[in-house]
Amino acid sequence: MAGSVAAGAQAGARPLTAFTTLTFDCYGTLIDWESGIVDALRPLVARSGRPATRDRVLETFGRHESPQQQATPTALYPDILRAVYDRIAAEWATPADAAEREAFGASVPEWPAFPDSREALRYLGQHYALVILSNIDRRTFASSQARLGVDFDHVFTAEDIGSYKPDTRNFDHMIAHLGAAGIPRDAILHTAESLYHDHVPANTVGLASAWIHRRHGLEGSGATHVPAVVPRYDFHFKSLADMVAAHRLASVGGDSAPR
Numbered sequence: 001m002a003g004s005v006a007a008g009a010q011a012g013a014r015p016l017t018a019f020t021t022l023t024f025d026c027y028g029t030l031i032d033w034e035s036g037i038v039d040a041l042r043p044l045v046a047r048s049g050r051p052a053t054r055d056r057v058l059e060t061f062g063r064h065e066s067p068q069q070q071a072t073p074t075a076l077y078p079d080i081l082r083a084v085y086d087r088i089a090a091e092w093a094t095p096a097d098a099a100e101r102e103a104f105g106a107s108v109p110e111w112p113a114f115p116d117s118r119e120a121l122r123y124l125g126q127h128y129a130l131v132i133l134s135n136i137d138r139r140t141f142a143s144s145q146a147r148l149g150v151d152f153d154h155v156f157t158a159e160d161i162g163s164y165k166p167d168t169r170n171f172d173h174m175i176a177h178l179g180a181a182g183i184p185r186d187a188i189l190h191t192a193e194s195l196y197h198d199h200v201p202a203n204t205v206g207l208a209s210a211w212i213h214r215r216h217g218l219e220g221s222g223a224t225h226v227p228a229v230v231p232r233y234d235f236h237f238k239s240l241a242d243m244v245a246a247h248r249l250a251s252v253g254g255d256s257a258p259r
Contacts, residue, residue: 029192071179127247191210
């Protein structure tokens, strides 16, 4: 169990400087997928006539996305989004609109990066190998990578693996390929927002992890499921900027927890 929710390192964690490789979730951690989802669903929300708060829209999306991924694990992510659109429209008893459906399926390139992602990745890339493990397809990820403005050392997508997180196959695939590239499991710090998609399976496969708690101060779990168990994590930061500050401090021999 994680215990404290204070920012920084959990008791007994290795220092940030002990790792050589950061493996990132992208959507929710580097890219503000919740803002992207809400914006792309506005036409359907408006036509539904339902008073829908941002968090209600996100909760509805999250309730449909993961089951759709499990049902069609080899589908590309734009097709997952199209199917999720149909499921939400049906739940809201609102006729699906073909143009809206296509726009939602193609919306990921418009999802914004978090304000701190680009500069944080530039800094962290000076100290770590940077890796992506994402529930996305290669073509769509390329547009998000352009927003982030960095080159990743390795990119592993659901398209490559044929399944979606939280399936541990995705993590096993990444660990095996990084191992073949000379990066052992204990050199990896998995860095992600979603407890459900990332930290629970990271625990299962024995990866250290850093929780980038983008939703701090908000109720609920947004666009992700609530995990059945509370996972352990080694670090807890409210943003990537906080992680950078902690690394700077650890690099000069200080505590890795920002004050």
